[in-house]
Amino acid sequence: MNKKIKIYIVMISFILSISNSILLNAQQYLQIDTGVNPNTWVLIPAGKFYKGQHNHETIIQYDYEIMVTDVTNEQYAKYLNAALASGFIKMVGDTVKGYYPGDKFNGFKHEFEIKAGYWTHMVLSEKGIRIKYAGGSFLAQKGFESHPVIMVSWFGAKSYADFYGWRLPNELEWEKAARGNDTRAYPWGDDFGNSHANYYSSYDVFEKTFGKLGGTTPVGFYNGKTYGDFKTNNNKSPYGLYDMAGNVWQWVGNVKPDVHYRYMRGGSLATYEQHLRIWAENNAGPDYYGLDVGFRCARDISEAIKGK
Amino acid sequence: MTAFLNKYDFLFRSTKGLVLVAISMIAIVTAIFGTLSGPMVEWGIRDITIKLMGMEIHPAQREGRIIMLYHTIAMAVVAIEVYFITSIVPMRKHQQQSINATITVGYLTAMIFGLWFAYFGHNFVFHGLFLLGQSLVFFAGILLASALNPWKKEYHVMDNDYSHTKKGVDLERVAFFTMTVAMLGSAIFGAVTGSYWGNGHETFLGEDIIRTPHKTPLQLAIIGHLHIMLTLVAVALALVIGRWFDFKGILHKIAMPLMIFGTIVITLGVWSVVPFEPTAHTFIYVGSVFIMTSALLMVIYGWRKIIHDRLAELGLEKAGFIKSIKALLHDPIKFGTLWQMVFMNFTVSGVGIFLAVKLDKIFRIWPFLEERITLTGHWHILSAIIATIILMFYADISGMKGKTRKWFGWILIICSDLAFGSMTVFSMKRLFVDQYSQQSVVNWTMILTDFGLAAVLIILALFLSWRLFDLFKSEGLWKKELSNPELDIKTTSPVLSSYNLEEEIK
Numbered sequence: 001m002n003k004k005i006k007i008y009i010v011m012i013s014f015i016l017s018i019s020n021s022i023l024l025n026a027q028q029y030l031q032i033d034t035g036v037n038p039n040t041w042v043l044i045p046a047g048k049f050y051k052g053q054h055n056h057e058t059i060i061q062y063d064y065e066i067m068v069t070d071v072t073n074e075q076y077a078k079y080l081n082a083a084l085a086s087g088f089i090k091m092v093g094d095t096v097k098g099y100y101p102g103d104k105f106n107g108f109k110h111e112f113e114i115k116a117g118y119w120t121h122m123v124l125s126e127k128g129i130r131i132k133y134a135g136g137s138f139l140a141q142k143g144f145e146s147h148p149v150i151m152v153s154w155f156g157a158k159s160y161a162d163f164y165g166w167r168l169p170n171e172l173e174w175e176k177a178a179r180g181n182d183t184r185a186y187p188w189g190d191d192f193g194n195s196h197a198n199y200y201s202s203y204d205v206f207e208k209t210f211g212k213l214g215g216t217t218p219v220g221f222y223n224g225k226t227y228g229d230f231k232t233n234n235n236k237s238p239y240g241l242y243d244m245a246g247n248v249w250q251w252v253g254n255v256k257p258d259v260h261y262r263y264m265r266g267g268s269l270a271t272y273e274q275h276l277r278i279w280a281e282n283n284a285g286p287d288y289y290g291l292d293v294g295f296r297c298a299r300d301i302s303e304a305i306k307g308k
Numbered sequence: 309m310t311a312f313l314n315k316y317d318f319l320f321r322s323t324k325g326l327v328l329v330a331i332s333m334i335a336i337v338t339a340i341f342g343t344l345s346g347p348m349v350e351w352g353i354r355d356i357t358i359k360l361m362g363m364e365i366h367p368a369q370r371e372g373r374i375i376m377l378y379h380t381i382a383m384a385v386v387a388i389e390v391y392f393i394t395s396i397v398p399m400r401k402h403q404q405q406s407i408n409a410t411i412t413v414g415y416l417t418a419m420i421f422g423l424w425f426a427y428f429g430h431n432f433v434f435h436g437l438f439l440l441g442q443s444l445v446f447f448a449g450i451l452l453a454s455a456l457n458p459w460k461k462e463y464h465v466m467d468n469d470y471s472h473t474k475k476g477v478d479l480e481r482v483a484f485f486t487m488t489v490a491m492l493g494s495a496i497f498g499a500v501t502g503s504y505w506g507n508g509h510e511t512f513l514g515e516d517i518i519r520t521p522h523k524t525p526l527q528l529a530i531i532g533h534l535h536i537m538l539t540l541v542a543v544a545l546a547l548v549i550g551r552w553f554d555f556k557g558i559l560h561k562i563a564m565p566l567m568i569f570g571t572i573v574i575t576l577g578v579w580s581v582v583p584f585e586p587t588a589h590t591f592i593y594v595g596s597v598f599i600m601t602s603a604l605l606m607v608i609y610g611w612r613k614i615i616h617d618r619l620a621e622l623g624l625e626k627a628g629f630i631k632s633i634k635a636l637l638h639d640p641i642k643f644g645t646l647w648q649m650v651f652m653n654f655t656v657s658g659v660g661i662f663l664a665v666k667l668d669k670i671f672r673i674w675p676f677l678e679e680r681i682t683l684t685g686h687w688h689i690l691s692a693i694i695a696t697i698i699l700m701f702y703a704d705i706s707g708m709k710g711k712t713r714k715w716f717g718w719i720l721i722i723c724s725d726l727a728f729g730s731m732t733v734f735s736m737k738r739l740f741v742d743q744y745s746q747q748s749v750v751n752w753t754m755i756l757t758d759f760g761l762a763a764v765l766i767i768l769a770l771f772l773s774w775r776l777f778d779l780f781k782s783e784g785l786w787k788k789e790l791s792n793p794e795l796d797i798k799t800t801s802p803v804l805s806s807y808n809l810e811e812e813i814k
Contacts, residue, residue, distance in 0.1 A: 053368055054510045108521055109586065110672055127744040185367035192367065201350040258521040261676070270743075271677065272349070277367055283519060284675040291743050 030143030032227055036220025038072045038146065041065040041299070042177075042240050049176040053279045055183045058172060066169055066177045067296040069219035069242050070148035070250060071160060073130045073140035080131070080138040083163050090118070091133070094125040098159045100286075108258035112285065120287050121156030128291045146218040148248045148294040154262040154286035157251040157295035168253030169298035171281075174265050178245070178278050180238025185277045187237035187244040196233045197222055197246030198269045199276055205230045207269070215269055216292075217247055245276040248294035260285055268292035315779060318786045322793030323395040324705055325786070326408060330388045331702060332772055333419060334381055334695075339765070341377055341423075347758060363427045372511045376426040376438065383415040383445050385541060386491075388698060390452060392548045395795045397484055398463060403455040407448050414444025446499070449492045456485040463801050469556040470800045471564035478800050479564035480555075483547055486568050490575040491540045497579065498533035501526045515683045519676055528582045536578040538690060539599075543571055545697055546603050549645050552701060553610040554798045563605040570598025589664075600657065603649055610646045611636055640717025641708070645700045648693050651725055655732045656690045670739070678738050685735035689728045696724045699768065705795060706775070707785065719767050727760025
């Protein structure tokens, strides 16, 4: 056989073998089981904590529970099916909508009026969304069931919580759950490494496989386990919550006077590490949705007892 | 010993040497501390810097560190401008010497101890020295304002080509004086708030509270302070560059009153942000229009002069469009200083106006972090453009000639503008690409920005290395500059420029 042809065959085989291994790895990544159950809640006891960058001593006077992880695609798809069947939400074309009673409008500078009416929760035709609507039911995209739900507006997040009798945590509740009782900067402490959380420079396996903004990691992914050759640090907060820094921004429940914005906490796969600090925040209109925006829920203890 | 003293005299007693020291200090600080953010973090360089230098970096203190870093660099930039001003605006020699000495000690003290405090453990003695250094810079400003007093008869203009009042008061000098007084008042805005630090005021970055509906007076004061200081640094540099071009004639007569009026209006507008935030912006916009018109007239004058001078060199009295353009582009250093002012309109002023006009329709629809990127990009670019203009001016002062001048000038213009343009596109990307499809835009703009900035930093490093090696030569450029320490620029009233302390004491 001609020497040149032999070289070509070897090169092509090599390229094919590389492509094959990437494909195989992508499949493997989509089957990762982090061992963290997204249906678990954790009790945050009443008491003091240090709020914000400047450590203001603050007291939350009541116990509450909060989800250990962000709400997943699978959980959200399940909710959409139940909520649609009960008439809690409706489909308008490719858009999930739900009723919101509106906010008090003060006409403050730059304030937009949020009127009572049906607002967008999720647009299913948007690129990057991991939930599909087919044959009259919602389904999480295969392989992304345990990833956090994204492309959900504040209305959509609130509606999920409302449907189950829960609520979005307010900023104080979120912060205490992330920080515990000391003054740490990140949920796991003050040190920072790129295997602590899914953020812009984490170079995690999902980012490598699916691109910078296609790379949410399954909830609880950063728990100290090694996946293939990717070793994670455990990013659990003092109360045992995962992903309180990175992966997706989390909507919180506060509605503040004189602004229409809703607030997000925790940083995301698209932000640098300074936005992963516990006090860092982002905000947008309540109808905004993005590839790096999700949420988790909180509930009062009485609701927790009912839920159990 | 004599050689050492001569070099000391050059570096710390001559205008050219003082500017060289300040540029070098900024370059060193930028080279070290620039590795702590942006792509340097991704590439792991930050961790190496921290380890090698023994820095103590706590995530909660990031904002405080950055503010101190900005201030140390800003003090050095202000010092450079003051060196220029004391050399090109007539004043008594002892005034020049005392102003330069005070500001040199001030900015170096602020820079060394400020950074020591911020990055190497919090020894509060160093924080005190940081404040002392800044206070000295402020005191140098008071001395400068006093020296610039435009109403002294000895500073009245003799040449009618320069803008002046009926009584002969030099309006360019008034513009320098106004800028100086405005800067002193604006510095107080920051200083008063700083004095509440730990006692009602908490460290924050201005861009982090843009969507906070109710800002405290101290927060408003800081926002006003940071905007007006950068504006006045730009005004000061425009006036210096104008003098470099020997700006005069009818355009000078129109431009100077506009610059004075604009500086007063914009400064008062910014100061009024604290009590009258809703209306303050109107004054700021009006002041900006006057200042920008004045700068535009200067650019028109400067480019015409470049063309005229080059054609005269070629022995041509008149030329067509192509030849005029060739003449304009012949010297990238002179063309570039003015071009950067024009380019600023695309990447800073234009973006700023667009932001203001479309704020509620576009930018407030975006998530906060997207809007924040446009703001931080916008003012980082303005600061960097100011830096490139200073570098071009200093290259001319250093007597850079021939092909080196052309390469230096064009690399500085093309690569910096490539970086600034790419950064502008990056910061405004949401206008034309959605989050899902943005990655190629992000990658390309980042590559072009990094390439542009790297090229600028490399030629700056080469330039400074040349100046450093020159210092080791016994008969180097430094010696020539020591014998002719002042900037070779025509002043508006030459009467006192030759005075020196010894003569005055006699």
